Amino acid sequence: MRPILILALPVLVVAACSDSGEATREVEIGAPEAPAPTAPPVLNDVALDQPLAVLGTEPFWSVRIRPDGIEYDGVDRPLRRGANPGPTVQGTTAVWATATEDGQTLVVTLAATPCSDGMSDRAYPLTAQVEVGAETLNGCAAPQSLIDTTDETGQPKAATS
Template structure:
């Protein structure tokens, strides 16, 4: 009886769920953890809101939450959903289509830019193509724009 009890106990432990048995292999490996690095050009993190503006004529674009919104003092607001920019070196390009079907392309280049009306310098130069119209301006983050004194 002394030999039977340890053998019987071992058999029960091996047969019990969660016992010493190895879990069945499913063949699927755990998915690798995805880490998205920030996309930064000219010191501006493009994963965060960006503000682009121009003069003569006055206009502004805000990019946030995958939306591009163009505003002008004398015109209706223009919205277009945009995906993450395509970045090549120091250039980032956003592309979208407005509700009216116009293509909008915003190109940001990491070069110092002046708005032409103040002594303020911006880290990004911008070019906007909206249908047949082209607008040129400068860009930065809304936070940097609010903190920098206008001259």
């Protein structure tokens, strides 16, 4: 009689614990759980998965970091494009390292330090260093949305009709 009791015990326990008024949820045994969504890396309140504008003066140059790639150009400088491998974040620094279509090394380093471009009153949340081949350039960085919505005084751009 013991074998029958042992086989019936799990059924009795399940029946005693179930509430017939609530919907039950079936769980497939061995199915992996969905991974929890991860937050994008952030430096100085800037999410690094959004489009970023990196720029410098004297000489004027800019880098655009987009999910689909990185572009570098400037006054009297050719447009160079590379893949966006995503940043490597370590502490308060993020680094993107790629090669441009013409084989140049392009390394963009952003630090969580406020920055001024020295020519405008716009405040940038990040300091930047860009290495293109053997040249090193220093500048500032911000979300592209900040550049698009503020003028050089740091004030919201006037709406155009």
